[in-house]
């Protein structure tokens with residue numbers, strides 16, 4: 001009997017390992033076809049929103065810092081964004097040329113923007129009492145914008161989650177297994193009610209989160225929807241820039257910086273239009289030049305851009321931000337074919353130019369005119385058939401014996417933010433190896 005007991009104890013960890021694997025079954029991973037389609041979208045809207053906007057401080061992070069915890073946790077009782085209009089937000093995204101939209105259904109502060117049955121800390125207990133996530137899902141469908149959901153792993157508000165504030169030590173009364181069950185219920189509600197195209201996880205860097213949980217959640221989600229796309233912040237890791245075969249997730253998530261050219265691993269840069277993720281009055285806004293060049297350099301690196309807007313506490317997006325996004329949309333009306341559905345490369349984007357490609361076309365995004373000509377790094381075995389401005393107008397060029405292409409730039413570039421020159425090649429531009 002004693003020996004039997006010992007054998008049981010010895011075998012326990014193995015049984016446990018089998019039940020809670022640290023990795024996922026490769027056959028359930030999001031397919032290449034689905035990921036290629038996601039990467040073709042190139043431009044999406046990120047929205048960070050919640051009761052904290054009443055204070056204009058950062059979502060999640062200001063809890064217990066700029067805003068005392070008690071006060072932060074009761075802000076929802078005053079949250080009444082009567083001017084919220086899901087159609088208007090989605091229309092803003094659409095007019096900006098954005099193809100998908102991601103809303104913070106739950107951020108680190110734990111407040112839920114949908115009527116969850118799992119916790120009372122949700123929008124139905126605010127004076128507003130309307131399903132914000134549901135409204136946005138509906139409007140996205142109407143305007144043919146792909147609907148996506150941001151969901152944080154860590155939750156500083158839930159007593160079952162061991163950490164109650166960034167940097168604080170673990171609460172021994174917390175119950176992580178119970179917390180994960182709650183999380184699964186919340187995710188089940190979100191996936192089955194709103195059918196998100198993609199789930200953008202976050203908050204995976206604190207010690208209570210383990211890959212065992214992440215693998216379980218990934219598997220659980222794939223059973224609910226085999227095609228749902230999942231970012232790399234579900235796996236327990238803080239290497240957001242990377243995505244390796246062992247990491248759990250479908251794409252890498254460089255934050256507030258443009259990812260590096262990568263033809264193999266899907267990635268999406270998330271970046272704010274101002275400085276803060278959530279709304280802040282008079283926050284410094286990026287210039288149109290910065291916005292357009294960020295998008296072009298991201299596409300030039302073969303990545304997507306999830307561009308963040310923080311709406312105001314009354315439910316509207318700031319007029320100046322809406323205007324800026326509209327300007328991006330105007331640029332995309334002319335230049336969209338050099339962004340959507342393209343691949344990045346073969347050159348690494350820099351301050352002067354970036355390149356994208358599709359079929360036999362190589363799109364050269366010219367940011368600055370530093371001389372009358374622009375000579376591109378040598379592309380072996382590539383021959384140009386003709387060159388012209390995407391906006392219209394022939395471009396003279398020469399191709400040296402070594403293959404180097406030199407473009408004659410117009411007296412004045414037609415677009416001060418990014419003028420695209422199309423090079424039609426005699427062969428497929430998409431298979432040109434990356435030039436280092």
Ligand code: JFZ
Nearest residue numbers: 048059060061202203205255270277
């Ligand atoms: C995270 C969030 O914390 C942030 O609020 C926002 O939602 C962004 C998209 O993702 O960004 C981070 C992640 C980690 C740290 C800071 C910001 N960190 O570890 O200091």
